[in-house]
Amino acid sequence: MxxxxxxxxxxxxxxxxxxxxxxxxxxxxxxxxxxxxxxxxxxxxxxxxxxLQPVSLSVSQDGFLHFGDTIMLVNSGGGEHDPCVLSIIADSSNIASHSQTNPVPHLLGPLQVGGSHSMTPCVRNAFIITSVDGTSDGELLRYDQSFALRTTAGFAGELFLASDHRTFLKCAKKSRLQELSLVEEFDFLCWWKVIYFDPQERLENEGYPVQVNSKVLISHCKTNQCLAALGNHILWTLFGKEYELTAHTFLDSHKAERDNNHWLFFTAHPANQNESLMQMQLAETVITDEPRENQEDTHVKECS
The missing domain is CATH 1.10.287 (Helix Hairpins)
Incomplete structure (x- = not known):
């Protein structure tokens, strides 16, 4: 048997x-x-x-963005997908225990980025508006002025958001469009600029201060492609399901940028610095854009 x-x-x-x-x-x-x-x-x-450690975002007292501000960059979503936040994608292999320059554990580049659905300000989705031309912190960020987006100090490693022309070997994982990454070395690939939302009023607003909580376009200075969130391309990460982010300008039939390219700079709420303006608006289920007339009035009052 x-x-x-x-x-x-x-x-x-x-x-x-x-x-x-x-x-x-x-x-x-x-x-x-x-x-x-x-x-x-x-x-x-x-x-x-x-x-996921909490981060305190900057509070804008005058309603405008400044160099040195800590912000969250939120895609407004729309009919194609839900709102999402520019966030770091990392795993345990991206952590450096210590180095000669930084003995504290921190992230090493290059790293991927994705569109997270969590609106809570933390190390993963907080970025600092950094000058590229010597402009001092506290100065206003204006439309068509070059700047860089840098992760916070400490564990985030002070990495810069960069992009470059796509190639056969270097492109976005899902869409095969222009890739985004967080890098350690700062160069021209890390330069971005804010473009006014309405194409018909774009020239008139060039040089005006960028207002928080208003739709804008984020254009890459070298490739002239706008930052975009792709709701139909899903990345499965350690933090769950997220949207793929890329640098690509999506135009509609009227040659205007689509919802994929619409972004908002969010700062902390003046009454509660632990809560972003996005969280307040989601609670109220209202997201509004500031009219240009109010923006000009505020700018005139500030200059006077």
Missing amino acids: AHVRTYNPRVRVGNWKEDVTLEEENLQNFILQKDRGELTVQKEGALRQDI
């Missing part, structure tokens, strides 16, 4: 000594890695804890 066992589990057959020794070594290595915090589940848990 072939199905009848001829020995019990205590019988040692074959290379039993080698098997027992190998199991003991594997158990010892597992315990050692656990004590050091080197297990994959421990690394991912530490990553989540560090990258």
Whole structure:
């Protein structure tokens, strides 16, 4: 009878000594890695804890954006997809434990970015408006003025949002369009500029201050492609399902940019610095654009 066992589990057959020794070594290595915090589940848990730490966004007292402000960059969504936030995509392999310049654990570039649905300000989705031409912090950011988007200091590693022309080997993972990434080295590939939302009033608003909580376009200075969120291209990340982000200008039949290219700079609410303006608006289910007349009046009052 072939199905009848001829020995019990205590019988040692074959290379039993080698098997027992190998199991003991594997158990010892597992315990050692656990004590050091080197297990994959421990690394991912530490990553989540560090990258989801709350961040206080800047408060705009005059309603305009300034160099040095900490903001969230939100795609307004529309009929094609839900609103999403520019966010870092990273895993445990992107963490550097220490280096000569930074002994604190931090993220290393290049990193991917994605469109997260979480509107809570944290290390992952907070960016700093950085000057590229020597403009000092606190100065107004104006339409068609070059700037850079930098991650926060500390764990985020102060990386810069960059892009370049797509090639056969370097392009977005899903859509195959122009790729976005966070890099350590700052150069011309990290230069962006804000363009006024309405094409018919674009020239008239050139040089005006950029207002918070108003739709704008974010154009890449080298390629002239606008930052876009793709609701039909899904990325599965450590943080769940997110939209793919790329640098590509989507035009409708009237040669105007579509909802994919519409972005809003959000700062903290003056009454509650732990809550962004986006969260307040989602709670009220109202998102409004400031008319240009009010913007000009505010600018005149500020100049006077």
